[in-house]
Amino acid sequence: MMRAPFFRLIALVLCSTAPAWVAAQDYGDTPYVQTPQVVVDKMLEMAKVTAKDYLIDLGSGDGRLIITAAKKYGARGFGVDLNKSLVTLSNRNAAKAGVANRAVFYERDLHETDITQADVLTIYLLPEVNLMIRSRVLALKPGTRLVSHDYGFGEWPPDVEIVMDAPGKPVGRDQKSKVMYWMVPSRVAGKWLWQQAIDGKPQFVELNVDQVFQKITGTVSVSGRSAKMENAVLAGEHISFAAMLDIGGKPVRHEFSGKVINNAITGEMRRSGAPQSWTAMRTELRDPRFTDLKPGVMAR
Numbered sequence: 092m093m094r095a096p097f098f099r100l101i102a103l104v105l106c107s108t109a110p111a112w113v114a115a116q117d118y119g120d121t122p123y124v125q126t127p128q129v130v131v132d133k134m135l136e137m138a139k140v141t142a143k144d145y146l147i148d149l150g151s152g153d154g155r156l157i158i159t160a161a162k163k164y165g166a167r168g169f170g171v172d173l174n175k176s177l178v179t180l181s182n183r184n185a186a187k188a189g190v191a192n193r194a195v196f197y198e199r200d201l202h203e204t205d206i207t208q209a210d211v212l213t214i215y216l217l218p219e220v221n222l223m224i225r226s227r228v229l230a231l232k233p234g235t236r237l238v239s240h241d242y243g244f245g246e247w248p249p250d251v252e253i254v255m256d257a258p259g260k261p262v263g264r265d266q267k268s269k270v271m272y273w274m275v276p277s278r279v280a281g282k283w284l285w286q287q288a289i290d291g292k293p294q295f296v297e298l299n300v301d302q303v304f305q306k307i308t309g310t311v312s313v314s315g316r317s318a319k320m321e322n323a324v325l326a327g328e329h330i331s332f333a334a335m336l337d338i339g340g341k342p343v344r345h346e347f348s349g350k351v352i353n354n355a356i357t358g359e360m361r362r363s364g365a366p367q368s369w370t371a372m373r374t375e376l377r378d379p380r381f382t383d384l385k386p387g388v389m390a391r
């Protein structure tokens with residue numbers, strides 16, 4: 092398995108005010124550094140954790156993320172860590188907090204951990220390690236939420252990013268932490284077709300979408316006339332966009348929203364008056380761009 096470059100581990104430890112023993116043990120790809128409790132609380136708040144959620148913490152340290160989620164929100168989940176004594180400590184901490192039935196910890200390599208049941212994934216890992224797991228994260232069910240402490244996922248931009256005070260943080264001089272939030276997007280690239288009453292009569296509407304991570308662009312075409320998708324948003328499996336479509340020779344704003352389920356989208360279209368429903372089927376499937384290619388270079 093690829094390991095994070097040694098200099099990064101040294102850098103993390105050198106700027107650490109944590110005790111020396113922290114660096115002395117084998118912590119796999121990422122050294123052990125605790126997330127301060129205020130940052131844990133913010134991560135769970137940003138992920139909008141509820142009692143219905145199943146959380147997985149990759150590299151769970153002393154278990155604080157999963158234990159807090161279980162205690163504060165009634166959520167369930169597990170954490171994995173390579174360090175046996177941290178796993179023992181986490182299970183003991185969960186028992187002390189009275190949540191051992193909902194927060195469990197295993198001695199396991201995160202790269203060999205099945206993460207497919209996660210509703211929420213929490214991580215505090217080095218950026219290289221994030222990149223190693225990114226394709227597995229993007230393959231999770233659309234709508235899965237992800238929160239990361241300090242480090243991102245390369246070119247995959249977070250949906251939300253904040254910088255906050257992190258008093259007592261054992262690394263860094265400024266006592267600040269970055270928290271980033273993403274939602275795994277549906278794969279919507281390709282062409283979609285449906286019938287809709289646009290100018291008083293049913294017409295075929297074609298949507299042609301390009302996708303780079305969660306960012307979508309494209310056109311909506313009716314009777315050979317194309318309009319740009321405007322204000323396009325893809326949040327997990329929810330898509331919304333507007334288009335200026337021709338009504339009696341004038342451009343009129345139409346607003347679409349819908350839910351993506353594999354090769355279908357169902358939702359509502361609003362113009363003026365009552366909303367109409369729409370159901371589109373995908374007629375051409377393309378791969379979204381989930382790579383580290385430079386902007387402007389489209390992978391097809």
Ligand SMILES: C[S@@+](CC[C@H](N)C(=O)[O-])C[C@H]1O[C@@H](n2cnc3c(N)ncnc32)[C@H](O)[C@@H]1O
Pocket residue numbers: 117118119120121122123124125126148149150151152153154155156171172173174177199200201202214215216240
């Ligand atoms: C920066 S600490 C984060 C601890 C905890 N999640 C927190 O935020 O307080 C990273 C943790 O990942 C663990 N770790 C590193 N590589 C790992 C791997 N390949 N599999 C499982 N755990 C790993 C380390 O032992 C360490 O406890």
